[in-house]
Amino acid sequence: MPNYRAHALTGMSTAFVANLGMQYACLPVLPDGSRDLSKLDFVEAFLAIGVGLVGASLPDLLEPASSPNHRKFFHSSLLAGGTTGGVVKYCMAGKTENLNVKDIISDPGSRLLLAGQAAYYSHILLDARTPKGVPLLGLKLC
Numbered sequence: 001m002p003n004y005r006a007h008a009l010t011g012m013s014t015a016f017v018a019n020l021g022m023q024y025a026c027l028p029v030l031p032d033g034s035r036d037l038s039k040l041d042f043v044e045a046f047l048a049i050g051v052g053l054v055g056a057s058l059p060d061l062l063e064p065a066s067s068p069n070h071r072k073f074f075h076s077s078l079l080a081g082g083t084t085g086g087v088v089k090y091c092m093a094g095k096t097e098n099l100n101v102k103d104i105i106s107d108p109g110s111r112l113l114l115a116g117q118a119a120y121y122s123h124i125l126l127d128a129r130t131p132k133g134v135p136l137l138g139l140k141l142c
């Protein structure tokens, strides 16, 4: 079972790489086909590490690993997918129609939010690889 350290390191590195990747995708392409890497904002990328720590810690903060069956709603794959859709929808809010991915990740706030979501997702994926797995929904319906 992944422990706090594994979740934290995976989440922080996921958010860092995701943020840098999104920043890179937004850099203008120079006439020679390259991108001006000096425009990468490493302050934003390091902020993403903090956001990643929070995102990767959330599932176990909300449902502490106090028993082998602690994974419920906040560890569910449907919540992870649903919140990803919600985060993307939030990042699209107020932007023009005919959006492309660059429009969605064009501002630092959206990139940090998506990096945090990627970290949250990394937690669910790590837990999904264990014998207990993660629930589809995690709610008792009756």
Ligand SMILES: [Zn+2]
Residues within 6 Å of the ligand: 059, 060, 075, 123, 127
């Ligand atoms: Zn967990």
